[in-house]
Amino acid sequence: MHGKLALIAGPTASGKSDLAVELALTVEERGQSAVIINADSAQVYADLRVLSARPSDEEMRGVPHRLFGTWDGSQACSAADWANAAKHEIAEAHERSAVPILVGGTGLYIRTLLDGIAPIPPIREEVRDEVRQMETASAYAALKSEDPERAERLAPADSQRITRALEVVRSTGKPLAYWQQNKTGGIAGTVTLAPLILLPDREELYARCDARFERMMDDGAVEEVEALLERDLSPDLPVMRAIGVPEIAGWLRGEYPRDEAISLGAQSTRNYAKRQFTWLRHQPPESWARVKPKNVSLESNFEILF
Structure with missing residues (x-):
């Protein structure tokens, strides 16, 4: 594997998907093609289009998107599963001289792809x-x-x-x-990485989380959870534990009113954003740029791509 790899990481509701599309279109204006590769553990599932805030066709703006809605909810997508699929997509992009752009907020996915995975024997x-x-x-x-x-x-x-x-x-x-300490399979040493971490104002981020979850309830999230419950999937599957699924399921079962489901879902979203925020501030290398979304400059932050 060789070539450049852009990475836009940020907490949920930080606008990273829109920024990835803007970057892809800018790359294309410069004469290269680009492809956006999902690195969000909820957006990999076909069953969670609304609850994972997966980009719509309109939001994709004609830019190819990969690994969005690729897994059926009945199959758990591990970090290793995703990393193997991402490696394939990145290699395919490089083969046709396209710029792959990773976008997401799942730290374990990103770390597994770049640093590799520990060869832990199967647990008895x-x-x-x-x-x-x-x-x-x-x-x-x-x-x-x-x-x-x-x-x-x-x-x-x-x-x-x-x-x-x-x-x-x-x-x-x-x-x-x-x-x-014996991780294998990482690609960090085989690509030229252009990383950017989005760290929006926390209060603004939490307000966006609240508004987004309530909007999801009106835009198809309830129907998504109803469809999942009808499939009688194991409650241990990641798709059944995704943010919003347990909260809406509780309301559908009559355990509490709709307003409480919205409140619980919004709180879970805020808690998740807080965990992502903390990880992104402290875990990636200090050399990775950390900026507020309003301060991003595609020309300077991704200069290496151009």
């Missing part, structure tokens, strides 16, 4: 069953004993990461850090 089934039956507090206490370094880095309520770390150390006999 009996270990997985045992760990996943534990209360979060008990699992965290066990992790503090069996992998204190990892426990120190995790919040006591971070059930998903606590469970994963405990599964790994119990199944393999080695902590997660051991496996992560």
Whole structure:
């Protein structure tokens, strides 16, 4: 793999998709073609067009978009699954001298693509069953004993990461850090990366999250959740845990009124945006530009592409 790769990362509702289209059109004005590749873990699912704010045909403005709505909700799309598909799309773009533009806010996807994935052996089934039956507090206490370094880095309520770390150390006999230092398959060293991180004003971002979720309720989100419930999919699938699905499902089951579903969905969206904001501020390399959306200059921020 060789060539340039643009990356626009930002929290939900930050306007990153619109910016990616503007960049693609600018690249095309300069005589090159461009393709936008999704790096958002919700927008990969065909079932979540509205709830994931997947770009419409009108919003795409004729620019090719890849890995949007590619997976059926019955199939979980892991970071490794997505990274393999993204590598293919990037290689295909480079083969025809097009500029691939990654856009999204899922840090694990981006990190897996660029840095590779730890070659962790499959978790033994009996270990997985045992760990996943534990209360979060008990699992965290066990992790503090069996992998204190990892426990120190995790919040006591971070059930998903606590469970994963405990599964790994119990199944393999080695902590997660051991496996992560041997990552393979990353493309960071094989591409010329032009990254940009959007960090909008927090209060403005949260207001956009609130307004967007209420608008989604009127624009087809309810019908999307109804369709998912009719399929009787496993509640453990990512598509069933996506922001808005549990909140709207609760209302449809009569557990609370519509206004509360909107309030819960908006709160979940804000919480997600806050987690993305924190990750994007601290986890990517310091050399990656971090700007407010209103201060973006395509000419200077992506000078390497031109």
